[in-house]
Amino acid sequence: MNEQYKKERKTFSFDRTISSNIIHSEPDRYKLLENISFKSSNIINIGSNLSYSPLSFSSNSVSINIKKFNRILEFDNTEKLITVEAGLTLIELLNFTLRYKLWIPQIPGYPSITVGGAIAANSHGKSCAIHGTIRNSIKSILLFHKKHGWMKLSENENKEIFDLTIGGIGLTGTIVSVTFKLLKIKSKKFITKKIAVNTVEECKNKILQESKNSTFIYSWNRADNLKNFGRGIVYNNYMDESSDDFEQFEVCKNNFKPFFIPLWNKYSISFTNFIYLKLNNLTMPEKKEDFLSVIFPFYKKENYFNFFGKKGFIESQLLIHESKFDSFMLEFKNLFKKYEPTITLFSLKNMSGQQKLLRFEDNKICITFDYVNNSKNQLFMSKIDSLYEKYEILPSIIKDSRLTKDIFNKSYKNSSVFIKKLRDFDKERIYQSEISRRLEI
Numbered sequence: 286m287n288e289q290y291k292k293e294r295k296t297f298s299f300d301r302t303i304s305s306n307i308i309h310s311e312p313d314r315y316k317l318l319e320n321i322s323f324k325s326s327n328i329i330n331i332g333s334n335l336s337y338s339p340l341s342f343s344s345n346s347v348s349i350n351i352k353k354f355n356r357i358l359e360f361d362n363t364e365k366l367i368t369v370e371a372g373l374t375l376i377e378l379l380n381f382t383l384r385y386k387l388w389i390p391q392i393p394g395y396p397s398i399t400v401g402g403a404i405a406a407n408s409h410g411k412s413c414a415i416h417g418t419i420r421n422s423i424k425s426i427l428l429f430h431k432k433h434g435w436m437k438l439s440e441n442e443n444k445e446i447f448d449l450t451i452g453g454i455g456l457t458g459t460i461v462s463v464t465f466k467l468l469k470i471k472s473k474k475f476i477t478k479k480i481a482v483n484t485v486e487e488c489k490n491k492i493l494q495e496s497k498n499s500t501f502i503y504s505w506n507r508a509d510n511l512k513n514f515g516r517g518i519v520y521n522n523y524m525d526e527s528s529d530d531f532e533q534f535e536v537c538k539n540n541f542k543p544f545f546i547p548l549w550n551k552y553s554i555s556f557t558n559f560i561y562l563k564l565n566n567l568t569m570p571e572k573k574e575d576f577l578s579v580i581f582p583f584y585k586k587e588n589y590f591n592f593f594g595k596k597g598f599i600e601s602q603l604l605i606h607e608s609k610f611d612s613f614m615l616e617f618k619n620l621f622k623k624y625e626p627t628i629t630l631f632s633l634k635n636m637s638g639q640q641k642l643l644r645f646e647d648n649k650i651c652i653t654f655d656y657v658n659n660s661k662n663q664l665f666m667s668k669i670d671s672l673y674e675k676y677e678i679l680p681s682i683i684k685d686s687r688l689t690k691d692i693f694n695k696s697y698k699n700s701s702v703f704i705k706k707l708r709d710f711d712k713e714r715i716y717q718s719e720i721s722r723r724l725e726i
């Protein structure tokens with residue numbers, strides 16, 4: 286391998302719970318991508334490494350980063366089609382398409398996520414109740430695979446590999462470029478309506494009801510103590526059609542630098558939760574917001590993650606059917622009483638789609654919890670894990686670094702189909718990450 290394109294570096298998962306010394310390689314020409322792939326026994330693709338779990342590295346694989354492949358290759362305004370290289374970041378993609386009042390609505394919540402990373406994770410945005418996941422915006426993909434070479438993937442060409450690649454966590458090869466079907470966007474400004482809720486059940490009902498008429502519905506809820514559990518706000522963002530501002534955004538850099546001393550603890554969480562809710566209740570029930578703060582809620586608020594310090598945090602994102610939600614929450618609260626976990630974030634949204642293969646997608650409610658990374662919380666989380674089968678809950682592979690093979694097998698009923706098809710396609714199982722090894726995918 287050309288040494289100039291190869292660097293050893295210690296790499297952490299975004300949640301910082303797993304790290305490895307890895308070989309990192311950054312080709313800047315297609316020929317080099319081919320050479321590096323041919324000369325490496327095991328490979329994994331890496332985008333901006335913003336997956337919470339270690340999906341884009343492994344101590345035994347060369348991580349190939351194609352961030353230098355970030356060109357816009359073709360754009361057809363009439364047909365609303367765009368072809369871009371997969372190293373392009375979401376903010377770069379939006380900076381181009383928004384000029385034409387077009388976008389893809391399935392935008393995950395941070396601007397420097399790459400197009401390739403978003404496709405491999407089958408990412409979703411805040412409007413996932415209506416727009417589902419990024420799968421719905423993909424027309425075709427150009428893939429490079431060490432053994433199969435260059436492959437065009439779409440509904441009509443290599444459909445099986447097309448299906449495996451979207452949400453395939455980088456295991457089918459390198460996504461080099463993609464053609465998206467774009468949608469019209471009415472405005473780049475939003476009006477945010479806030480609705481106060483007192484319990485998690487009330488919150489769920491509000492979200493289900495509001496999702497019928499509105500596009501961007503999600504909640505922020507307290508989970509810092511049992512008394513206030515679920516108290517919070519349902520946010521409803523809708524586009525401000527009176528605004529004609531389609532200005533460019535600055536191209537953002539990642540601002541994640543964990544503090545030396547962790548600042549999130551039981552007291553700081555309760556204090557900030559109390560203040561946050563008070564301020565929200567005191568301010569106007571409607572406010573104007575710009576595109577970046579609605580679509581990328583953590584942008585310029587990276588300190589939320591930095592406050593966890595070097596030990597990091599654990600996120601658990603779960604899909605559950607609305608009919609099972611209340612009983613699950615009752616059991617959750619009973620366990621909460623016993624184990625007193627330290628939860629920094631609790632949020633709900635509604636999702637639409639069909640669960641297949643490894644995809645985190647279904648017609649279900651999406652619950653998100655962030656926990657401080659400590660043994661007490663891990664014990665609590667393991668008790669929650671044991672409820673997944675009973676409530677037919679699907680945990681996210683992209684978010685939860687702790688996921689075990691046993692839990693994965695029980696909750697991803699379709700995973701054996703993915704594993705079989707992947708092994709038929711790639712008998713040597715060349716593309717491997719820490720997670721794919723642990724889950725034996």
Ligand SMILES: Cc1cc2nc3c(=O)[nH]c(=O)nc-3n(C[C@H](O)[C@H](O)[C@H](O)COP(=O)(O)OP(=O)(O)OC[C@H]3O[C@@H](n4cnc5c(N)ncnc54)[C@H](O)[C@@H]3O)c2cc1C
Nearest residue numbers: 332333334335336393394399401402405408409454455460
């Ligand atoms: C603050 C924050 C907010 C987020 N919000 C959301 C959200 O709202 N919704 C959501 O769904 N997700 C969300 N995510 C998760 C994020 O969308 C995914 O983890 C995404 O995969 C990250 O992209 P990346 O470019 O960092 O890729 P990486 O994390 O580097 O890689 C992710 C996966 O993609 C594969 N991959 C990367 N590039 C390629 C390529 N060119 N070809 C083939 N495979 C490739 C990797 O092998 C790996 O399996 C969020 C993450 C953060 C940090």
